[in-house]
Amino acid sequence: MAVSGFEGFEKRLELHFFGDDPAMFPLGLRKLDFESLEQVLEAVQCTVVSAVGNSYFDAYVLSESSLFVYPTKIIIKTCGTTQLLKSIIPLIHYAHHLGLTLSFCRYTRGSFIFPKAQPFPHTSFKDEVSYLQDTIPPNLCFRKASIMPSKSSSHSWHVFTATSHVPYDHHHDNELLFTMEICMTELDPILARKFFRRAEDGKSGDSAGKEMTEVTGINEINPEALICDFAFDPCGYSMNGMDGDWYSTIHVTPEDGFSYASFECVGSVSDNMGHVLRKVVQIFRPGTMSISTTCNGYTNDMWTQVATAVEPLGLKCRSRAMDQFPAAGSVVFQTFSARRKSV
Amino acid sequence: MAEEGQVIGIHSIDAWKEQLEKGVQTGKLIVVDFTASWCGPCRFIAPILAEIAKKTPEVTFLKVDVDELNPISEEWRVEAMPTFLFLKGGREVDRVVGAKKEDLQNAITKHATITAAA
Numbered sequence: 001m002a003v004s005g006f007e008g009f010e011k012r013l014e015l016h017f018f019g020d021d022p023a024m025f026p027l028g029l030r031k032l033d034f035e036s037l038e039q040v041l042e043a044v045q046c047t048v049v050s051a052v053g054n055s056y057f058d059a060y061v062l063s064e065s066s067l068f069v070y071p072t073k074i075i076i077k078t079c080g081t082t083q084l085l086k087s088i089i090p091l092i093h094y095a096h097h098l099g100l101t102l103s104f105c106r107y108t109r110g111s112f113i114f115p116k117a118q119p120f121p122h123t124s125f126k127d128e129v130s131y132l133q134d135t136i137p138p139n140l141c142f143r144k145a146s147i148m149p150s151k152s153s154s155h156s157w158h159v160f161t162a163t164s165h166v167p168y169d170h171h172h173d174n175e176l177l178f179t180m181e182i183c184m185t186e187l188d189p190i191l192a193r194k195f196f197r198r199a200e201d202g203k204s205g206d207s208a209g210k211e212m213t214e215v216t217g218i219n220e221i222n223p224e225a226l227i228c229d230f231a232f233d234p235c236g237y238s239m240n241g242m243d244g245d246w247y248s249t250i251h252v253t254p255e256d257g258f259s260y261a262s263f264e265c266v267g268s269v270s271d272n273m274g275h276v277l278r279k280v281v282q283i284f285r286p287g288t289m290s291i292s293t294t295c296n297g298y299t300n301d302m303w304t305q306v307a308t309a310v311e312p313l314g315l316k317c318r319s320r321a322m323d324q325f326p327a328a329g330s331v332v333f334q335t336f337s338a339r340r341k342s343v
Numbered sequence: 344m345a346e347e348g349q350v351i352g353i354h355s356i357d358a359w360k361e362q363l364e365k366g367v368q369t370g371k372l373i374v375v376d377f378t379a380s381w382c383g384p385c386r387f388i389a390p391i392l393a394e395i396a397k398k399t400p401e402v403t404f405l406k407v408d409v410d411e412l413n414p415i416s417e418e419w420r421v422e423a424m425p426t427f428l429f430l431k432g433g434r435e436v437d438r439v440v441g442a443k444k445e446d447l448q449n450a451i452t453k454h455a456t457i458t459a460a461a
Contacts, residue, residue: 026381027381030381030382030383031381032383033386034383034386034387037383048387050441050442050443050444051383051384051387051388051441051442052384052423052424052425052440052441052442053379053381053382053383053384053385053423053424053425054422054423054424058382058383058384059384060383060384069383204443204445204446204449205445206441206443206445206446207445207446207449226422226423226440228440228441228443242423
């Protein structure tokens, strides 16, 4: 492993708000002016590089990962040495001006490759949790923090949730929804090379990104999705996909020694995720892969489905952990690694 | 012309048709910004487009609110915002979907040059 390099592992924050004033809807947080959004991102230390919206939500590609803004929900995911949790205070502040109050918070991340490079409050999970405990308003009184282990000490899943009431979400009464967060390391070096730009290619980050989306087959994961993509110079790639009210997102740090790629999407438990998972594995061929699924209800099917899709592609399930969180539902964390290796 | 160097807001089908006809007659490139009041990325790109418009008087810049003039956005199959539609002689020659400032600038430069050469 390199002594120092770019931290691919993202921190992810999801905040839900509620408001009593029906006049605020259906726009809500999408009414945030761009200056306010810039201030939030400044606190985190990243910027917008590209963006697109549809009738359900706005998706931003950031200099370090992605931001999704729904009328009453924000998902912000940042990599590197960004200070993601510093976005909470300004977000609560600006949402308050729109008549919205925080009702739910979920913070997740994997294990950093370079933990010592992280600034406060990301210096340790303990620091992150105490920062969250101090920052989140007291009405979010149902709280839980947990480190979900794997067999390898270098791969754990860190989860913090807080909610004002249980259950928090009645929007999809009959439909079980999940969020799937995949973290991949030790990418196949030949495949990873596709995320490098040629020196002085004369292309914009937008058009070089579009090319990578096509060359790598990322556009085949969900052919229905509208993709907003960006290629960084000299290497690295980010994309957001929009399919109705569902997002997907991919971020790639292709450098050898600390190569990393992430895939995240939302979906319905009744959908077959086999195709998506197979495509993702084929695009990156990771040596190690963790898949965490967060589901707003209780379901057994998800993990077996995930393993069934991934295992025929040369990956073996090495560990599986499960935990329940108030209002966030059940989280299943599974790790896989290539059969050729032993972990 | 007073409208040069500005992004012209279109608020009726008639005004739209008039601009399109003018484009056909003059052979000028038209860039249409399909926008929506509820779209954050549209607010991000708006000042950037205004700056480009100032520097590019040889191109006509129009702005259409997809809620105000829904038939136009449906006719041109606009599904994500912002969408920049490039029209020449009444026909679509290019489109940029999303607030992609580099792509937008590059496409404008490319098509404006072709117009000048023709």
